Amino acid sequence: MAKVKKVxxxxxxxxxxxxxxxxxxxxxxxxxxxxxxxxxxxxxxxxKLVWKKKQxxxxxxxxxxxxxxxKAGNTQRLTSSDNELNRVLGGGIVNGSLVLIGGQPGIxxxxxxxxxxxxxxxxxxxxxxxxxxEQLKMRADRIGTSISECYxxxxxxxxxxxxxxxxLEPQIVIIDSIQTLSSPFIDSTPGSVSQVRECxxxxxxxxxxxxxxxxxxxxxNKEGAIAGPKLLEHIVDTVLQFxxxxxxxxxxxxxxxxxxxxxxxxxxxxxxATGLREVSNPSELLLSQTDExxxxxxxxxxxxxxxxxxxxxxxxxxxxxxxxxxxxxxGFDLRRLSMLLAVLEKRGGLLFGxxxxxxxxxxxxxxxxxxxxxxxxxxxxxxxxDIAVPSDICFAGExxxxxxxxxVNRIDQRIQEADRLGFKQIFISKYNIKGLNFDRxxxxxxxxGKVEDLYQTLFEV
Numbered sequence: 001m002a003k004v005k006k007v008x009x010x011x012x013x014x015x016x017x018x019x020x021x022x023x024x025x026x027x028x029x030x031x032x033x034x035x036x037x038x039x040x041x042x043x044x045x046x047x048k049l050v051w052k053k054k055q056x057x058x059x060x061x062x063x064x065x066x067x068x069x070x071k072a073g074n075t076q077r078l079t080s081s082d083n084e085l086n087r088v089l090g091g092g093i094v095n096g097s098l099v100l101i102g103g104q105p106g107i108x109x110x111x112x113x114x115x116x117x118x119x120x121x122x123x124x125x126x127x128x129x130x131x132x133x134e135q136l137k138m139r140a141d142r143i144g145t146s147i148s149e150c151y152x153x154x155x156x157x158x159x160x161x162x163x164x165x166x167x168l169e170p171q172i173v174i175i176d177s178i179q180t181l182s183s184p185f186i187d188s189t190p191g192s193v194s195q196v197r198e199c200x201x202x203x204x205x206x207x208x209x210x211x212x213x214x215x216x217x218x219x220x221n222k223e224g225a226i227a228g229p230k231l232l233e234h235i236v237d238t239v240l241q242f243x244x245x246x247x248x249x250x251x252x253x254x255x256x257x258x259x260x261x262x263x264x265x266x267x268x269x270x271x272x273a274t275g276l277r278e279v280s281n282p283s284e285l286l287l288s289q290t291d292e293x294x295x296x297x298x299x300x301x302x303x304x305x306x307x308x309x310x311x312x313x314x315x316x317x318x319x320x321x322x323x324x325x326x327x328x329x330x331g332f333d334l335r336r337l338s339m340l341l342a343v344l345e346k347r348g349g350l351l352f353g354x355x356x357x358x359x360x361x362x363x364x365x366x367x368x369x370x371x372x373x374x375x376x377x378x379x380x381x382x383x384x385x386d387i388a389v390p391s392d393i394c395f396a397g398e399x400x401x402x403x404x405x406x407x408v409n410r411i412d413q414r415i416q417e418a419d420r421l422g423f424k425q426i427f428i429s430k431y432n433i434k435g436l437n438f439d440r441x442x443x444x445x446x447x448x449g450k451v452e453d454l455y456q457t458l459f460e461v
Contacts, residue, residue, distance in 0.1 A: 009193035014231035027230070036188050046454040075260060078171065078213065081119040084269060084278045085112075087307075088240060088253050090261015093172065096205050096211040097260065100233065102218045102226040103242030108251055108269070108276055109217050113174045114139060115216075115275050118146040122171040126447040127165070129156040129180030156190065156198045158183050162206050170212065175203065177217040178232070200235045233257065244271075248364040250285070251276065265305035283310040283421055286363040296383030299394040300375030301414035301426065303326065303365055308410070308417035310394060312362040313372065315379035317355045319452075325354060331361030333368070333374070337364060340377055340399060347403030348451045350384060371408040373399040377451060378458065387459050392424040398433075403451040407431040419443040427454065 008017045010033055015026035023030050035297060077092030086092050089099070103109045110131070117124040118140055129249045133152055141148065151168060155161050158181045165173050175181065181199040188194050200216070216236070218226045226233060233239050237259045244251040253267035268279040279285060287299065287310060296315045301308060313332075313412040320326070329337045337359055344350045358377065361367055374397035382389045396414045398406040407429045408414075418426045419441045430447035438445055448454045 001163070006035055007194075008035050011081060011193055012230045014193060014197050018387045027135075032192065036192050036194055040312075056210070078120075078122065080116055082116055082278065083280070084253060084267030085116065087305075088255050088265045088267045089238065089266070090258055093213045094260045095213055096207050097213045097237040098200075098207045098235070099213065099215045099240065100218050100226070100236040100240040101215065101240045101242055102220050103354065104220060104244075107242050107244050108175050108271055109242050111139065111143070111275055112253075112269070113176065113217065115143050117150045117172070117174055118143055118148055119148045120148050120172070123149040123151070124172045124174065125151045125168055125170040126151060126174045127153045127155060127161050128176045129154070130176060142273070146416070156180050156182055158360075158434050159185075162202060165206065165212070166210065172213050172215065173207075175213045175217065175395070177219060178203075179219050197231055197235075200232050204235050209435045226383060245364040250279070250363060250365070252365055253396070262305060266307065283308075283417065287421075288312055288362065293388035293391050295386050295388045296379055297391075298375040298379040298382065298389050299325070299391075299423070300367075300372040301394050301396040301418050302369040302372050303410055303414065304369070308413045310417060310421060310423075311367060311372070313375045313379045314360045314362060315376065316358040317352065317380060317383040320354055320356050325352075326356040326358070328357070329359040331364070332359055332372070336373075336460055339374070339401070340380070343399060343401060343403055343451065344377065348455060350381065350455075352380070352384065355384070369408075370398040370406075371396045371414070373397065374405060374448075378427075379456065381455060381459055385459055389458065390424075392422070393427065393458075394418045394423050394425075395427045395447070397427065397429045399451065405429040405431075405448050405454070412436065415441055415443060415445065427457075 002287055008020050010024045010027065010029070012029045012032045013024065013027040015024055017033060019429045020033050020035070023285050024032055058109055076095045078095065079092045080086055101109055102111070114126065114136065115441065117126045133154055136152055151170065153161065178196060178199060182190040182195050183198040183202065186194050186198050203216065204313060220226055239257040241254045242251060243254060251269040251271055253269065255263045255265055257263065268282045269276040270279055288297070291405050298313050300311050300313055327338060338365065340359060341352045345352055357380070375395040377399055378389055379396055396408055396411065398408055400406050411428060411432045415426055423443055425444045425446055427446045427448055430449045433447055446457065
């Protein structure tokens with residue numbers, strides 16, 4: 001007879017407790033325990049063991065090995081047709097890896113993976129627990145030509161899914177989504193902490209034993225984190241975040257965690273009627289196409305991982321209507337904006353205290369590269385003085401608290417990207433010129449050491 005009991009699970013780490021407790025003893029978080037009804041059946045547990053025996057793909061009994069005896073070989077990767085996805089994953093899809101993709105509803109997660117399944121020359125099993133076969137067929141016809149051997153399976157039972165996958169032996173398995181799957185060995189609702197943890201564990205064992213990469217789509221909660229226990233992100237090998245604004249057509253794929261590559265890479269897509277288009281040159285899309293120079297705008301040469309990008313920063317400084325001046329930043333850290341304003345007031349003698357300041361990073365993306373500081377300072381001064389910065393000038397430099405312009409990394413790649421896009425001048429830190437060959441570039445390289453130097457060069461006539 002099945003045993004019915006209530007168990008409380010921590011939504012942050014997945015720890016369980018027979019009763020509700022305010023603070024989790026495992027992760028230390030408060031008010032994260034939720035009640036779930038769990039039914040344990042001896043018959044179901046025996047079926048689980050039989051299914052595992054059918055796998056027969058375990059690598060034997062492991063033994064301790066001295067690290068010097070381990071041979072480090074090249075990680076086998078499957079190169080997909082999506083160059084942006086290959087970049088984010090670190091060069092391709094690693095065999096036996098478990099990849100989690102999260103994002104807001106309607107942002108394009110299913111379209112991205114279905115497009116991958118249709119455009120990659122490989123046998124792929126696409127499992128959908130949210131859409132029917134007809135819906136997937138309609139989306140596939142809208143996306144375009146299929147050159148892969150893509151199989152569609154509409155199922156939510158994880159045991160049946162893995163049984164079909166074992167019989168089919170695909171090269172890639174795609175699950176849409178983890179919150180819709182359920183394990184027959186746990187009688188709780190799909191999407192609960194115990195179900196997500198059990199299904200993720202089964203998918204991980206399948207990926208490692210069969211050496212097949214598995215892509216899993218995960219929903220996010222209202223706070224923007226991936227729904228389910230935090231343990232889900234610890235189980236998987238790679239966590240990708242698919243971001244974007246519905247008011248813009250651009251979509252950004254960021255790496256949150258990657259055991260096989262860097263976490264600094266970023267892929268950019270453009271949402272179209274026929275699916276997602278890869279943006280190989282994001283600088284041309286993130287720069288405005290205006291014919292006249294406007295005050296309050298400046299272009300920064302930033303880096304996202306190994307990719308140089310030129311991004312336009314927009315600033316608006318106006319007299320404060322109310323007693324307390326407003327400070328607003330979109331796509332940039334508001335605290336760092338306050339620091340830059342304090343530096344301009346203290347070191348540059350510019351008065352921003354009685355003005356409203358609004359800052360926007362064009363394109364709807366968020367930038368964390370400190371090299372954007374110099375462009376933001378130039379845009380703020382340009383808006384305050386109402387003097388336009390010429391559109392053929394860009395900036396790359398970090399601003400310190402004493403007003404000095406600090407050097408930034410990979411300055412040669414930033415200069416090369418600005419030179420390729422036809423900019424005439426670039427302002428960099430004077431501490432970046434060591435070992436820099438000026439003859440390699442046609443662009444005029446200007447060096448500044450302090451904020452005062454930038455003001456005197458650009459805005460003093």
